[in-house]
Amino acid sequence: MIQHLETDGVPTLLAPTGGPMRAGLTFRVGTADETLARHGITHLLEHLVLAPLGSADYHFNGATGPVFTTFHMQGSAPDIATFLTSVCANLTDLPTGRLEVEKDILRTEWSSRGSAAIDDIPLWRHGARDHGLSSYPEWGLSRLTAEELRQWAARWFTRENAVLWIAGDRVPEGLRLDLPTGTRQPVPTASSALPTTPAYFVHGARAVVLDAVVRRRAAAPVFAEVLERELFRALRQDAGLSYTISTGYEPRGDGQAHLRALADALAEKQDAVVGGFIDVLAKLRVGRIEQSDLDAAVAKRVDMYATAEFDAARLPAYAFNLLTGESNHTTDEQLAQLKAVTLADLHEVAQEAYASALLMVPDGTSADWAGFTAAPTSSESTVSGTTYRSRDDDSRLLVGTEGVSHLGAGGIVTVTYADCAAMLAWPDGARQLIGHDAIVLHIEPTLFDTHPAAMHVIDSGVPVDRQIRMPPRDPEHIPQPCALREARQHLARPKRAGWEVLLMVLCGLATLVVGGFTLLLTIGMLISPTAEEDVTVLWGAVVIGWLLTVILALPIVLLARGRRR
Amino acid sequence: MILAMPAPLAPPVFDAAVAYPQVAAARGALAAGDWPALRALVDAQDAHGRTVLVGEVGGTPDAEPLLRKALAEQPDDPVAAAMLGAHLIRAGWRIRTARQAQDVSREQFVQFFDHLRRAEQILIEATARHPQDAAAWTQRVTSARGLQLGQAEARRRYDRLAAGHPHHLPAQGSLLQQFCPKWSGSWEKAYDFARECTDAAPAGAPNAVLVVEVHLEQAFDHGTLSAARAFLRGQQVRAAIHDAAQRSIWHPEFRHGWGWVQVRSTFALAFCLMQEWTPAAQQFAALGHLGDESMFGYFGDAVAQFQRFREKAYAKGGRP
Numbered sequence: 001m002i003q004h005l006e007t008d009g010v011p012t013l014l015a016p017t018g019g020p021m022r023a024g025l026t027f028r029v030g031t032a033d034e035t036l037a038r039h040g041i042t043h044l045l046e047h048l049v050l051a052p053l054g055s056a057d058y059h060f061n062g063a064t065g066p067v068f069t070t071f072h073m074q075g076s077a078p079d080i081a082t083f084l085t086s087v088c089a090n091l092t093d094l095p096t097g098r099l100e101v102e103k104d105i106l107r108t109e110w111s112s113r114g115s116a117a118i119d120d121i122p123l124w125r126h127g128a129r130d131h132g133l134s135s136y137p138e139w140g141l142s143r144l145t146a147e148e149l150r151q152w153a154a155r156w157f158t159r160e161n162a163v164l165w166i167a168g169d170r171v172p173e174g175l176r177l178d179l180p181t182g183t184r185q186p187v188p189t190a191s192s193a194l195p196t197t198p199a200y201f202v203h204g205a206r207a208v209v210l211d212a213v214v215r216r217r218a219a220a221p222v223f224a225e226v227l228e229r230e231l232f233r234a235l236r237q238d239a240g241l242s243y244t245i246s247t248g249y250e251p252r253g254d255g256q257a258h259l260r261a262l263a264d265a266l267a268e269k270q271d272a273v274v275g276g277f278i279d280v281l282a283k284l285r286v287g288r289i290e291q292s293d294l295d296a297a298v299a300k301r302v303d304m305y306a307t308a309e310f311d312a313a314r315l316p317a318y319a320f321n322l323l324t325g326e327s328n329h330t331t332d333e334q335l336a337q338l339k340a341v342t343l344a345d346l347h348e349v350a351q352e353a354y355a356s357a358l359l360m361v362p363d364g365t366s367a368d369w370a371g372f373t374a375a376p377t378s379s380e381s382t383v384s385g386t387t388y389r390s391r392d393d394d395s396r397l398l399v400g401t402e403g404v405s406h407l408g409a410g411g412i413v414t415v416t417y418a419d420c421a422a423m424l425a426w427p428d429g430a431r432q433l434i435g436h437d438a439i440v441l442h443i444e445p446t447l448f449d450t451h452p453a454a455m456h457v458i459d460s461g462v463p464v465d466r467q468i469r470m471p472p473r474d475p476e477h478i479p480q481p482c483a484l485r486e487a488r489q490h491l492a493r494p495k496r497a498g499w500e501v502l503l504m505v506l507c508g509l510a511t512l513v514v515g516g517f518t519l520l521l522t523i524g525m526l527i528s529p530t531a532e533e534d535v536t537v538l539w540g541a542v543v544i545g546w547l548l549t550v551i552l553a554l555p556i557v558l559l560a561r562g563r564r565r
Numbered sequence: 566m567i568l569a570m571p572a573p574l575a576p577p578v579f580d581a582a583v584a585y586p587q588v589a590a591a592r593g594a595l596a597a598g599d600w601p602a603l604r605a606l607v608d609a610q611d612a613h614g615r616t617v618l619v620g621e622v623g624g625t626p627d628a629e630p631l632l633r634k635a636l637a638e639q640p641d642d643p644v645a646a647a648m649l650g651a652h653l654i655r656a657g658w659r660i661r662t663a664r665q666a667q668d669v670s671r672e673q674f675v676q677f678f679d680h681l682r683r684a685e686q687i688l689i690e691a692t693a694r695h696p697q698d699a700a701a702w703t704q705r706v707t708s709a710r711g712l713q714l715g716q717a718e719a720r721r722r723y724d725r726l727a728a729g730h731p732h733h734l735p736a737q738g739s740l741l742q743q744f745c746p747k748w749s750g751s752w753e754k755a756y757d758f759a760r761e762c763t764d765a766a767p768a769g770a771p772n773a774v775l776v777v778e779v780h781l782e783q784a785f786d787h788g789t790l791s792a793a794r795a796f797l798r799g800q801q802v803r804a805a806i807h808d809a810a811q812r813s814i815w816h817p818e819f820r821h822g823w824g825w826v827q828v829r830s831t832f833a834l835a836f837c838l839m840q841e842w843t844p845a846a847q848q849f850a851a852l853g854h855l856g857d858e859s860m861f862g863y864f865g866d867a868v869a870q871f872q873r874f875r876e877k878a879y880a881k882g883g884r885p
Contacts, residue, residue: 238728239721271715275722282693286641369678369712371686 008177013165015311021168023080024072028323029156032066032130032188036421037466040138047102049090067253077172085176091157096146103141117205127193127438128421139468158182163319167312187253193437198357200367201375208277209360210261212353218337219345221249225297230280241269253324270362278370284350378411388448391481399454415441417461426470444479511552518545577856584826591618600635612699613823616735619700623651646691647701653684681711702726703736710743719743737762755779769818771828773809777835785863797839830857837874842882849875850885
């Protein structure tokens with residue numbers, strides 16, 4: 001039983017637990033509320049709020065997701081009261097002293113995190129905006145000012161936009177949630193970068209991943225479980241093509257939910273994993289769903305409901321529903337919904353999942369043969385503007401007042417300034433324009449016959465607040481046209497030291513003299529008759545002569561080889 | 566003394582309808598647009614027969630309207646789906662032609678892949694609904710090859726089929742093609758598969774013909790008829806082909822079931838190239854007036870080649 005209370009105007013949820021007290025303060029804000037040019041602002045704010053509380057003794061942390069940000073802690077009631085009171089105080093009066101340090105920490109956090117196969121999915125489905133932003137590095141960090149962060153806190157971290165949840169027997173004494181007033185913020189509308197579904201894209205990871213969007217309902221997570229069982233049987237048990245099979249179900253906060261499934265693949269079996277995966281989806285789509293799978297999936301979830309900690313465990317999800325205005329149900333209601341799920345319900349989810357599918361397939365494979373459309377990697381149209389030719393190939397760059405287009409072997413890539421989510425700018429002149437549709441146009445001025453004025457047109461076309469200054473690059477990493485690259489490589493060859501040349505010449509001469517003499521002697525020995533007693537001596541001289549030649553030639557060989565290394 | 570001149574032999578009959586009355590019946594039903602009769606005829610066959618009839622009807626150029634209508638009326642009918650899939654695959658290949666890839670135009674390839682993709686989507690659904698349907702899976706093994714989906718995917722499809730039909734020769738022949746080097750396989754893989762199928766098949770079953778097929782494939786890969794002959798006359802090759810014959814055509818359990826004309830024709834070709842004229846003549850005699858294109862077409866017109874080899878076999882090996 002979850003109790004609804006209120007703490008300083010913040011809705012508060014309380015559920016019993018047999019373990020230590022846990023509490024979380026959740027706000028309806030996340031990366032999906034950001035823009036690419038400010039991406040990272042919520043995460044940075046979360047870090048700034050927690051930084052002054054930084055003692056490792058406490059079990060507290062913050063988490064920034066696509067639509068929620070949570071500060072949570074496990075510990076004694078007084079510790080939790082102190083923690084959450086301080087969080088609110090810091091949100092109201094943001095400690096910005098550590099701004100630059102925390103930016104660095106976040107950059108390190110990004111660069112050191114392992115990338116997972118599914119990280120790119122949001123970008124392909126949604127583009128470089130709202131729900132797609134979680135795929136991107138936190139490029140907004142560098143520009144963010146203390147003032148912007150304060151405004152962000154004032155807009156999103158308000159009493160009306162928060163829910164407090166506590167697993168424990170009471171609201172801790174002395175807890176104060178002193179937050180500014182504001183409004184409950186709706187979940188941002190999910191954009192789509194996919195003109196048609198089912199769609200697919202090719203990725204370097206050795207895995208096949210399905211991402212589908214289905215209506216949130218009791219049958220949907222059951223379907224995810226059934227799908228996992230089918231994939232396990234088809235790809236692992238029967239065919240031994242995959243090792244890891246997993247599925248996930250995550251409500252998006254807008255009545256829809258993401259349904260994901262992953263199957264990894266051995267290098268030489270990737271084509272079969274794609275085929276097997278597609279056949280499993282087809283089987284479920286035509287409604288061949290096993291009753292035993294439905295029963296097992298329901299039983300597994302029923303078991304979760306039966307645990308004493310169930311209400312405490314579902315507090316975060318319950319809080320999310322409260323914040324997004326989605327309905328919460330009692331345990332009994334949920335159990336009843338779960339037990340009412342039929343094969344027909346699962347069939348309906350399967351059809352929805354298939355219709356909305358975005359499939360990620362490994363390099364060297366595709367899914368067009370199965371009716372999946374390739375997700376766009378190029379643009380439909382070009383901008384009008386001045387043409388600049390590539391120094392290396394037939395590609396062209398069009399720079400106009402509306403935007404930039406690149407016409408190359410891979411097709412057309414266009415980003416208009418109005419639709420540019422962000423532009424990365426390197427001090428050496430390189431620019432990368434990222435469209436809202438996630439199309440990337442990278443310009444290396446060294447590779448095109450660009451006029452400096454052209455770069456100026458681009459720089460003044462993209463709104464200043466969407467330009468992101470990147471750190472200088474190692475000159476080695478700046479691409480150069482072929483001709484220049486070869487010329488530089490030629491110039492860059494290390495010079496031989498004077499003594500090396502002298503030694504090689506001397507050795508060469510000595511080798512020539514000794515070798516020549518020995519050669520003559522050898523030939524002489526072979527063709528002209530020699531007295532018995534002289535033969536031994538002369539053959540000895542031949543052997544010694546050849547040995548000397550080899551020893552004298554050795555430094556030349558060694559020096560030459562050393563240079564090639 | 567007057568030498569009795571044998572009457573010249575009539576050209577062989579390659580038409581499957583003559584060898585298998587069910588094929589003739591299927592063609593009749595197709596020509597009459599009588600889907601229920603065609604459907605009933607297919608249902609009366611074993612898995613091998615169903616696959617043959619599906620290929621036969623699918624290969625008929627003007628079959629599409631009837632098949633589309635049948636599938637529209639009964640979307641979960643595996644026979645209509647397999648036939649329409651087979652039809653689109655064959656239509657695609659007719660556009661592509663059997664020429665080397667460099668001699669096929671871009672537009673031909675676009676059309677070819679488009680046909681195969683349409684076939685594939687119909688067949689995906691058919692095998693999803695009817696995972697035991699050998700005819701639909703056989704078409705999917707073939708479409709995987711044209712779509713260049715990969716060795717592992719073709720094998721996976723065959724394995725799905727083999728789970729219910731472990732000795733399905735038409736699919737085995739199709740996968741054997743995929744395993745040959747010309748389709749990005751290797752001789753080792755092709756030989757292993759041929760042996761695997763042969764060893765698993767019951768005594769007297771026709772599957773051992775795969776061993777002959779893979780040897781002929783490698784022999785013809787040498788480019789000339791003389792090189793092919795030299796390859797096939799090697800000790801090990803002879804032994805392998807004789808062993809295959811013992812397991813199939815020479816086995817007392819060998820029956821003239823589905824595919825027998827193709828099996829005997831393939832052995833006959835191999836024996837001719839090995840210059841074992843008596844066994845070759847025996848196969849030709851067992852075939853009577855029948856024949857199958859088999860691999861006779863590799864060095865020219867198949868009927869003419871068949872006739873030439875048959876005459877030579879009868880002349881040198883005696884007509885039993």
